[in-house]
Amino acid sequence: MKYVSKWSGVSGAALGFIGGLMILLASSHVTAQRSAVNPIGKAVPRACFSAGNQTVTQADPNPAPPPTTHAQGTAYVTGEVLIKFKAGMSPARRQRALGALRSRPAMTELQWTGDIARFRDPAEPDAERLASQLAEQPEVEFAQPNYIRSFPIGKAFAVAPLAVGPGVAGKPNDPDYNVLQWNLSLLNMPAAWDINAGGDPSIIVAVVDTGVTTEDTTLAGRLWTGQQFQNVALRIARSPDLSASRLVLPRDLIFNVGASSTWDFVGHGTHVASTIAEDANNQVSLAGMAYNVRIMPVKVCVGYWELMLARAQSNITGFLPSDSGGCSDSLISQGIRYAADNGARVINLSLGGVGEAPVVRDALTYAVGKGAFVAISAGNRFEDGNEPEFPAAYAPGIDGVMSVGAIGKSKTRAYYSDTGSQVEISAPGGSDRDGGGEDRGFVWQVTLYPPDADPLQLSVPRFDRYVEVGYTGTSMAAPHVSALAALLMSQGITTPQAVEAAIKAFALDLGVAGRDDDYGFGLIQPRASLFGLGGRR
């Protein structure tokens, strides 16, 4: 077997560049008890980044302390802030602002991405304090900790094997469409496809997430087995129901920086991408809503195995909590900007967390200005405090960005789906409490076989086997809206503002009459949105 040693090629400099997330590798064997029950579908617990003070390895030339947990629960990169200075500030004025910090850093210590500066203060671990001090300076437009968001799959998952062969007569012919994809039937997608059959290939939808595997390969990696470090071969393969020709301009902003491929070691990004654009009418398993559009995988989030690989590369022993993973605000904002700059007309963000993220808000505004519509999951913490999550909470203030809540099969709000003024629209996210039937209430798509990457069962994972997987969560709801946006853009709507208006105007009002905090404007109605208005009806 030919091993392609890409993983080992990740340099310390690259790790330093990616900043926040890679610092996770410093947080060691913490909260092991929390990982005892770890369905992959569970949202990343707040504590998973929170403890530990493991020495950072020699592989990272820019060592940093472990992440710290925000008072409200969202982790952030310890001592790291993201700063945006007001326009027109001279270097001297910027330097004056930095002087407000106890460490009085020099301008040369800032790392710039566009107009956002990232600074890690070795003398002050409390990034919220740093941000607060900087935000008070008149030269600073905003400053924020580099929060680490979660990519919340709901509360559970289920698995079914791939199905190949003709389905029940009708559209589409994917064999398990009629069996499992209640969500697309609920949205009357066959009627929508009569108007627009899966969208136009010229429309690119960026999935800013854990990535989507764009190549079949084997990586040489190194993992801690509990006794020692072991060189391992990691098999990686593309989804059999997501054509390679429809995966375009992939970008890995974490490990494989600069390469023209991405890998998904979690399955979240693939599931999301499949809801949007899984191949349809090919007699394989399931279908996506906009099965002709193209997907731009933008990897800004990592999961357990990537962190373990990075730790091993840095000779850090021990295990992480099995549900470790996340996406830093700095990378999310970079991913959004990359997508907008490279032709994405729609951007899906199935991620979030509490704590303001003005750097992401800036990126959202930038993307809309570039003509991209953005759908964001509203959050899965209704039963865990129901605090507004970001960046979803920015959506109502930006025309062309929508935050998406989840409903179950009965068209009622999913029990986990956040409520509040940030909820603008609803889409199927599934609910295991609203199940019944073979689908059990989950949203099913083809993605990585979860047990192949279960840290509680395996010491060496594999990422080359795909099955039909049912997840629940607002992460699953958001891609329905992204797919609808892609169909609308295929139909001729050119601006993100118009897309949002079309989605809202035709939504099926649920709950209290008019917009409400449970459902927003209601459940998306793809067929009605695509059909639009006549003169009189």
Place this chain on the structure above:
Amino acid sequence: MIRRISTICAITAAVMLATTFARPAAAQTLADEAAQVRRVPRPPQRHLGLRAFAAFDADAMVASSTFDAVLGTHILSARGAGGELLNLWKGLFIRVAATRTTKTGSRVVVVDKEAVPLGIPLTVEMVPVEFGAGWRRGVGQRGQGGWYAGGGLVHLVYRETSKFAGVGENTNTTFNGAVVFAGADVRIWHFIVGGGEVQVRSIPNALGTGGASQAFSETNLGGVTARGLIGIRF
């Protein structure tokens, strides 16, 4: 004295004679004039007449935003025909006319009062049938021209069909409204007349309960029509 009387009598007689000879001449002149008056043709008697015409309309719809949105214009052309029964009583006439307009555009979404076409073909067809009456006044010798004005009812057949429409999503209905009109025509050759007319139609509450018209808060399917017509009148 007697001579003086004779002289006076002679003068008187002469005057009387002159007067006598003069009278026939004056009477002759009046007779001529009377004859001339008799030669002027009498105004034609208002026999029952008929005007039939082909109409070529340009309709400027009141619901301009709605039609601009779905058809790309609110000026629609129509063709049709009509007939009038003239001189029912003096200048009174009645008319029946019908035109038909059809145009294909696109279904839309309306965002901030602006329409975004979706590329789904939509065809609007309107057939207004006019039932009117008016007053006509001839102009010129032998009634070569005339002007007229009137009003009446308009019964509109309205159809809207879209590709991909499901059950109940197309429109095929009728509305009633009012019309006033004024125009003029002129005889071109023998019975052939040509003319022009302006109409104002009002068909209230025909729109506004759905579709783009609801988004634009437009309810009236009427408008102003400029009509060119050619036909026969006798």
